[in-house]
Amino acid sequence: xxxxxxxxxxxxxxxxxxxxxxxxxxxxxxxxxxxxxxxxxxxxxxxxxxxxxxxxxxxxxxxxxxxxxxxxxxxxxxxxxxxxxxxxxxxxxxxxxxxxxxxxxxxxxxxxxxxxxxxxxxxxxxxxxxxxxxxxxxxxxxxxxxxxxxxxxxxxxxxxxxxxxxxxxxxxxxxxxxxxxxxxxxxxxxxxxxxxxxxxxxxxxxxxxxxxxxxxxxxxxxxxxxxxxxxxxxxxxxxxxxxxxxxxxxxxxxxxxxxxxxxxxxxxxxxxxxxxxxxxxxxxxxxxxxxxxxxxxxxxxxxxxxxxxxxxxxxxxxxxxxxxxxxxxxxxxxxxxxxxxxxxxxxxxxxxxxxxxxxxxxxxxxxxxxxxxxxxxxxxxxxxxxxxxxxxxxxxxxxxxxxxxxxxxxxxxxxxxxxxxxxxxxxxxxxxxxxxxxxxxxxxxxxxxxxxxxxxxxxxxxxxxxxxxxxxxxxxxxxxxxxxxxxxxxxxxxxxxxxxxxxxxxxxxxxxxxxxxxxxxxxxxxxxxxxxxxxxxxxxxxxxxxxxxxxxxxxxxxxxxxxxxxxxxxxxxxxxxxxxxxxxxx
RNA sequence: GCUGCUGUGGCUCAAUGGCAGAGCAUCUCACUCGUAAUGAGAAGGUUGUCAGUUCGAUUCUGACCAGCAGCUCCA
Numbered sequence: 001x002x003x004x005x006x007x008x009x010x011x012x013x014x015x016x017x018x019x020x021x022x023x024x025x026x027x028x029x030x031x032x033x034x035x036x037x038x039x040x041x042x043x044x045x046x047x048x049x050x051x052x053x054x055x056x057x058x059x060x061x062x063x064x065x066x067x068x069x070x071x072x073x074x075x076x077x078x079x080x081x082x083x084x085x086x087x088x089x090x091x092x093x094x095x096x097x098x099x100x101x102x103x104x105x106x107x108x109x110x111x112x113x114x115x116x117x118x119x120x121x122x123x124x125x126x127x128x129x130x131x132x133x134x135x136x137x138x139x140x141x142x143x144x145x146x147x148x149x150x151x152x153x154x155x156x157x158x159x160x161x162x163x164x165x166x167x168x169x170x171x172x173x174x175x176x177x178x179x180x181x182x183x184x185x186x187x188x189x190x191x192x193x194x195x196x197x198x199x200x201x202x203x204x205x206x207x208x209x210x211x212x213x214x215x216x217x218x219x220x221x222x223x224x225x226x227x228x229x230x231x232x233x234x235x236x237x238x239x240x241x242x243x244x245x246x247x248x249x250x251x252x253x254x255x256x257x258x259x260x261x262x263x264x265x266x267x268x269x270x271x272x273x274x275x276x277x278x279x280x281x282x283x284x285x286x287x288x289x290x291x292x293x294x295x296x297x298x299x300x301x302x303x304x305x306x307x308x309x310x311x312x313x314x315x316x317x318x319x320x321x322x323x324x325x326x327x328x329x330x331x332x333x334x335x336x337x338x339x340x341x342x343x344x345x346x347x348x349x350x351x352x353x354x355x356x357x358x359x360x361x362x363x364x365x366x367x368x369x370x371x372x373x374x375x376x377x378x379x380x381x382x383x384x385x386x387x388x389x390x391x392x393x394x395x396x397x398x399x400x401x402x403x404x405x406x407x408x409x410x411x412x413x414x415x416x417x418x419x420x421x422x423x424x425x426x427x428x429x430x431x432x433x434x435x436x437x438x439x440x441x442x443x444x445x446x447x448x449x450x451x452x453x454x455x456x457x458x459x460x461x462x463x464x465x466x467x468x469x470x471x472x473x474x475x476x477x478x479x480x481x482x483x484x485x486x487x488x489x490x491x492x493x494x495x496x497x498x499x500x501x502x503x504x505x506x507x508x509x510x511x512x513x514x515x516x517x518x519x520x521x522x523x524x525x526x527x528x529x530x531x532x533x534x535x536x537x538x539x540x541x542x543x544x545x546x547x548x549x550x551x552x553x554x555x556x557x558x559x560x561x562x563x564x565x566x567x568x569x570x571x572x573x574x575x576x577x578x579x580x581x582x583x584x585x586x
Numbered sequence: 587g588c589u590g591c592u593g594u595g596g597c598u599c600a601a602u603g604g605c606a607g608a609g610c611a612u613c614u615c616a617c618u619c620g621u622a623a624u625g626a627g628a629a630g631g632u633u634g635u636c637a638g639u640u641c642g643a644u645u646c647u648g649a650c651c652a653g654c655a656g657c658u659c660c661a
Contacts, residue, residue, distance in 0.1 A: 060590085164589090166657080310661095312661085495621095526620055531621090561621090
């Protein structure tokens with residue numbers, strides 16, 4: 001407990017959580033003072049700050065939040081002591097019933113019969129809570145707290161239950177820290193890929209197709225460059241590539257299990273009286289390719305990649321820029337192997353992931369998702385497969401956290417969550433172990449013994465969805481993509497129209513050398529051209545004027561503002577080539 | 587899908603129950619300029635859609651669509 005170790009600093013995570021937890025109670029107290037009819041549900045501290053869920057007869061607005069904040073500051077000034085006391089369950093229940101707090105009663109009802117329930121009292125306000133808490137509301141710095149949002153949340157996370165009002169807050173020991181936090185949030189908003197995507201002309205979304213992104217010319221360059229790299233890496237790791245149809249008949253989806261387990265998210269249609277579904281996943285098509293010819297153990301592990309366009313009908317409220325769409329390209333691959341090869345293949349796949357992510361300077365955390373309620377296959381099979389995943393990852397010296405019951409319906413998986421430069425994480429890569437689909441599709445290979453055997457397989461994506469990955473790196477780089485990825489790598493800017501022909505010749509030469517180059521020959525001042533190219537995040541600007549024509553040079557400026565001076569075009573080309581080839585992040 | 591909010595030229599945003607405005611971008615003209623915005627002019631909008639109230643609706647009401655925040659969901 002914070003009081004005991006006397007670590008009154010946010011460096012101490014326990015203290016930080018306790019601080020925020022107490023803030024949440026102060027917030028609840030403030031709300032009850034202002035609107036006694038509000039029913040309290042639950043108010044934990046979270047990774048950043050806290051929230052409190054409550055049932056109010058109206059929806060909170062930003063104006064309400066200001067009122068609540070003011071009341072919270074008052075409570076802090078009052079320096080109310082937090083006193084802990086305990087009651088047996090039955091008394092605790094009656095206590096909350098008398099106070100007219102139905103959600104608290106429900107919480108108590110879920111505790112064991114013989115439980116003793118702790119409460120914290122601060123002034124006139126008492127709340128059910130396990131603690132710990134600060135010893136006084138006076139410990140909270142009133143001017144360094146802020147209520148950041150009010151929103152809806154389901155009671156107990158259940159969409160069939162009451163919709164409650166949730167208020168989020170954040171607080172720090174000092175006002176500077178609050179200001180720094182708020183500044184960081186502002187910075188995050190500037191990096192939002194939806195904003196940058198529009199500004200940089202990467203992609204767009206239209207009312208005519210909610211969740212179906214359009215890629216614009218510059219976004220397409222990004223996507224294709226990414227895919228070129230992807231193909232290069234996968235070739236190195238021994239993958240072959242296939243492409244399977246977007247639409248296949250119902251029978252196939254019934255066989256794969258998708259019709260039963262995933263139908264609500266699938267787009268279906270009827271053609272010549274036969275049900276068809278647009279693929280939400282690539283695997284059944286991949287199964288058909290494997291099954292189309294006999295295989296030998298000598299071919300295994302057989303690594304088959306597919307950049308597959310999938311469609312999934314996600315709930316309208318879940319859509320979010322490129323992070324959550326209804327149609328996207330998966331950089332999918334299925335690796336067919338013998339049971340003996342499983343661990344090696346998983347480890348090889350993780351090495352491939354490491355190689356790809358490091359190119360972008362992205363770090364990740366791993367989650368192991370285990371057997372869900374709705375699954376196919378036996379429990380023994382699941383446990384065996386989960387163990388293999390654990391063993392493979394542990395042997396590589398990597399940490400993981402377990403995400404209970406979140407596996408795919410056909411098998412357990414390792415999910416790779418990428419952190420962007422602001423520390424937010426997005427699931428991108430996944431490695432899913434599957435012995436069910438080979439069974440359902442009766443896949444076989446001929447073993448050394450001349451007998452037919454059933455292979456096992458993994459489904460895996462590195463980038464995840466190309467769309468999501470583009471969103472992640474857009475935010476990660478704040479739109480300033482490394483030169484090898486930048487849609488436009490060089491902008492040749494003229495000082496006067498006397499340099500037009502020279503600029504065109506420079507651009508032509510760069511284009512011939514394989515670079516993506518644009519010219520800015522507009523009748524504008526050089527300052528304006530520099531400004532606009534910088535805002536477009538073009539890595540290099542080549543300024544050319546009379547002096548450069550005379551000396552046969554280009555004056556090089558990096559988007560960071562650094563002036564690299566005049567050099568020959570050959571020198572610049574060599575420099576850029578080195579930067580592109582090394583995929584340097586700059 | 588749920589709760590709340592939002593929707594005005596290509597973009598960012600004003601304003602109003604009585605002829606809809608600015609900046610940027612676009613086009614034209616002048617300026618020919620050395621590292622983050624040269625000046626002037628022109629053109630551009632049935633205010634998301636459909637109903638309703640009203641003498642009159644972009645403004646008020648309702649439904650729908652889309653977006654935003656969060657929840658739920660997420661192979």
